Amino acid sequence: MTNSLKVAIAGLGTVGVGVVKILESHKDLIAARCGRPIEIVAVSASNRARDRGVDISGYQWFDNALDFAEQDNIDLVVELIGGSDGIAKELAQQSLEAGKSFVTANKALIAHHGASLATTAQEAGVALRYEAAVAGGIPIIKAVGEGLAANKMNLIYGILNGTCNYILTQMESTGQGFGDVLAEAQRLGYAEADPTFDVDGIDTAHKLAILSSVAFGTETDFNSIYVEGIRRIEAVDIEYAREIGYRIKLLGLARLGSNGLEQRVHPAMVKLEEPIAQVEDAFNAVVAEGDFIDRTFYQGRGAGEGPTASAVVADIIDIARGHMDAPFFVPASELVKAEPVPMDDHEGAFYIRLHVQERPGVIADITSVLKDRNVSLDVMLQKGHELDGSVYVILVTHVTRENIIMGALQEIAGLSSVQDEPLTIRIENL
Known part of the structure; x- marks a missing residue:
């Protein structure tokens, strides 16, 4: 068996701990599947003393994750810190420039800087992967970028935020208002203490920007996405929607046409008989349409330790196998800067x-x-x-x-x- 792939992990929150658990508990299985061992050699987080339920004593500890880029014994950096800028962006840039492959679950980072990071990765001859940034455990990036690569994509849309889908599902099943259901979702851990990114549609928009680029070969363009959240949806709207044959979902939708790239995030009424209308609670779903495959439908858990960590490790395994595909499945220099379609149209x-x-x-x-x-x-x-x-x-x-x-x-x-x-x-x- 060839030399091990040596991995450093920045961020040991829920997902980071999940990655450690998978790589350690499935060590032999993973080595057999990718033809070489994958070895965690270094970690970094904000609090070294915290009990995370996993043993990290065997890994080299770094107070500053940026130091990963200088270490000769690190082949691949996993970033699970979050945020579009700051240390996450610096770590991505420095790691790639140092010739280390980079795996992230950070949708904001890729949505805002995906094209430039893709260029850096290709110039350095290393991989940039981000499967976990969109739809958690659903392998939608690989499905669209590889499985549907023979198609010209027409449309991609979906439920990309489990928190919003959970809230809308509970509003329908209980008859409660948005505020009451949100408070309960926060108590149960489905929603953050500050739910702004989720309920105002920003999280969905980050993911849509990435999906658009993968589906259509365009530069990520988060700033051109129309974004509207679910705060104003009331129980009466849920009730009336059902009465006229619809269900309300927060959708992200992208379509590339002759007039440019349409990208929008907003509550939408979808017919009750549509498969996406049946997706409930914290599940995600994505629909991709291509000219030869017509319509494909993907559903699964969009967040949480297991699903997200599984997607991160899948990217690591791909890199261990030697897959160095272009981050957006076309050379970075060929990503198209699409004209945004105004929402007024x-x-x-x-x-x-x-x-x-x-x-x-x-x-x-x-x-x-x-x-x-x-x-x-x-x-x-x-x-x-x-x-x-x-x-x-x-x-x-x-x-x-x-x-x-x-x-x-x-x-x-x-x-x-x-x-x-x-x-x-x-x-x-x-």
């Missing part, structure tokens, strides 16, 4: 929830605004007589343009009878 049907005072002429005022902008309605419901004399008006439009519906809603919001900012949810007939 989006066309589709829309669900609209209005909270209005129940008085004569309210519906006429609303429909007059829509008529003036040539927006036609498929569904109109009036719900929930309240003690204060207000009601919900639910509208579902036929297909129209984003800029038209948003202009109409801005005008409707100014009507004296409208109490709150209108809510709109895009309907995706996938």
Whole structure:
């Protein structure tokens, strides 16, 4: 058997500990599968004395992970620190420049700096891998970049954040509001104390930026993604969606067309019979469409020690086998800088929830605004007589343009009878 691949791990949180467990407990199995041993030789974390439930005494300890780049006995660096910049970015850059392959679960790092790091890796002749950065235990990067490589990809979309999917699932099953379900998710450990990245769609956008690049051979372009979270979804929206045959999911969707690259993250209504509508709790799912394979569907756990660590170790094994593919499956110099498609150009049907005072002429005022902008309605419901004399008006439009519906809603919001900012949810007939 050839020489071992010597690995250093930066970050010994939940995922880092999971990587140690897999590499140690499956040492012989992994060596047999990749033709050489994989050996952890060094680790770094913020607190050396902390009890992590694994024995790290046999590894060299570094207070500063950046020192990994200077060590001759390290072949590969695993970064599990997080963050798009700071030490994570420095460690990636310095490790690659020093000729060490680099594996990360850091979606923010790859979403913001993927193209430049890919260039550095290729110039140094080493590997950059990030399977664990998207959809946890689902091997979606390899599936799209390798398994579907014969196809011209048309569309990729999915549920990419388990926290949001858990919250939406619980809102539907319990009838509780967003705030109550979020608090319970935090108590159970499904949501962070600061849930901003999850519930505001940023985490999903990081992952979508990466998927877009893998699917379409484009430069990662996080800043061009339209991002909207789930904070404004209420129990009534879940209920009304089901009544008209839909379920609400936070989707990330990317499509490359003749007019450029469309990338958007937002709550969406999907038909109940769609497979992605059946994905519940903290699971992730991705749908990829290509010209010869039509549609493929992937589902699995998107986070947690086991699934994420499994994806990290799979990347390490690939590198141990000698796989040095281009990070985005085309040479870094050939990644295309795609023109972003403005969100105003989006066309589709829309669900609209209005909270209005129940008085004569309210519906006429609303429909007059829509008529003036040539927006036609498929569904109109009036719900929930309240003690204060207000009601919900639910509208579902036929297909129209984003800029038209948003202009109409801005005008409707100014009507004296409208109490709150209108809510709109895009309907995706996938």
